Amino acid sequence: MRVLLDTTQLNILSDGRGIGIYTKLLQQHLQLVEGVDLSLHDDGQPYDLVHYPYFDLFFHTLPIRKHSKTIVTIHDVIPLVFPKAYKAGIKGTIRFFQQQVSLFSVAAVITDSERSKQDIVGHLGVPEVKVNTIYLAGNPEVRKQSPDIRERVRLQRNLPGKFALYVGDINYNKNLPRLVEACSMLPSDVHLVLVGRTVNNIEILEGQALHTAIENFGMKQRIHLLTDVEKADELSAIFGLASVYVQPSLYEGFGLSILDAMQCETPVVCANTSSLPEVGGNAAFYVDPYHCKQMAQVIAKVISLNSADRKAQRAKMQVNLSKFSWEKTAEQTVAVYKKVLGV
Numbered sequence: 001m002r003v004l005l006d007t008t009q010l011n012i013l014s015d016g017r018g019i020g021i022y023t024k025l026l027q028q029h030l031q032l033v034e035g036v037d038l039s040l041h042d043d044g045q046p047y048d049l050v051h052y053p054y055f056d057l058f059f060h061t062l063p064i065r066k067h068s069k070t071i072v073t074i075h076d077v078i079p080l081v082f083p084k085a086y087k088a089g090i091k092g093t094i095r096f097f098q099q100q101v102s103l104f105s106v107a108a109v110i111t112d113s114e115r116s117k118q119d120i121v122g123h124l125g126v127p128e129v130k131v132n133t134i135y136l137a138g139n140p141e142v143r144k145q146s147p148d149i150r151e152r153v154r155l156q157r158n159l160p161g162k163f164a165l166y167v168g169d170i171n172y173n174k175n176l177p178r179l180v181e182a183c184s185m186l187p188s189d190v191h192l193v194l195v196g197r198t199v200n201n202i203e204i205l206e207g208q209a210l211h212t213a214i215e216n217f218g219m220k221q222r223i224h225l226l227t228d229v230e231k232a233d234e235l236s237a238i239f240g241l242a243s244v245y246v247q248p249s250l251y252e253g254f255g256l257s258i259l260d261a262m263q264c265e266t267p268v269v270c271a272n273t274s275s276l277p278e279v280g281g282n283a284a285f286y287v288d289p290y291h292c293k294q295m296a297q298v299i300a301k302v303i304s305l306n307s308a309d310r311k312a313q314r315a316k317m318q319v320n321l322s323k324f325s326w327e328k329t330a331e332q333t334v335a336v337y338k339k340v341l342g343v
Helices: 018-030 089-103 114-124 147-157 176-184 205-216 232-241 256-263 276-283 292-303 307-321 326-341
Strands: 002-005 037-039 049-052 069-073 108-111 131-133 162-167 190-195 223-226 244-247 268-271 285-287
Touching: 002 018, 018 326, 049 326, 069 326, 108 114, 108 326, 114 131, 147 232, 162 176, 162 232, 162 256, 162 292, 176 190, 176 205, 176 292, 190 232, 190 292, 232 256, 244 256, 244 292, 256 268, 256 276, 256 307, 268 276, 268 292, 276 285, 276 307, 285 292
Parallel strands: 002 037, 002 049, 049 069, 069 108, 108 131, 162 190, 162 244, 190 223, 244 268, 268 285
Antiparallel strands: none
């Protein structure tokens, strides 16, 4: 089957984010599936199917007129879950209507979790029979590093002996001000490391809220903002150095960083909301993301785990990781292609 994986609507800012990682890894593994002739650029020849791996609620990323059977991946509908935090404006509202119209004629929708599926059906009105849940997996380039490499990165980045780690964006749903508040309740030798391109951006509201929290909760001396971690081995080392990885999100469509942390054998604390329990399984520690004191207590508990408990937790993480792989993601995606094409 000839398939066009249309990436024309992905901008450069998506490259290092979950959307960009998903698209790159899906492409790599689809190309390994027998019987799939995959293209990334339209060569003008007929395609059996076009797959758009990205859907923006407030920008026109999905054409209304379609010349082939079409599948679209909708990772989440977070702006519709928190409309006060993600205001569309007049132009965005018009584009949202266009995107909804465009969805009526797609053959199938792929999403990352059962929770996202429920919200796509509920908020976008897509028939449930059209929506297919296909789990993602961690970044295969993120893996446990040797003690020497970890120590080298610790010295290069001037990282403390104990720290909680967060990796990702600073959007409203990420709930970072509450993470800062929770970490301010921990002993003074426990620091917080935030890794992401935008963690130091105070020109946007989310950045202002984050830095206000840092100031208000007295965390300026205990926080480390890393905006330029590009290489997978360095990111892996930072995961491995962390005492605990924390995903405090109010909502996630999936939560790739949870699996990345587990691949580096770092214990995970995450919110008990949205898709995160689907991803973390019984290998993560869960908290109410609105309850800062509880978050602090669980983070402290995980940091203080003894060696036997840490070993048991690593075993749970390995079992959980076995449920996710990009090979499975690609195979299940091709199964949707075949169902749509009736082959």
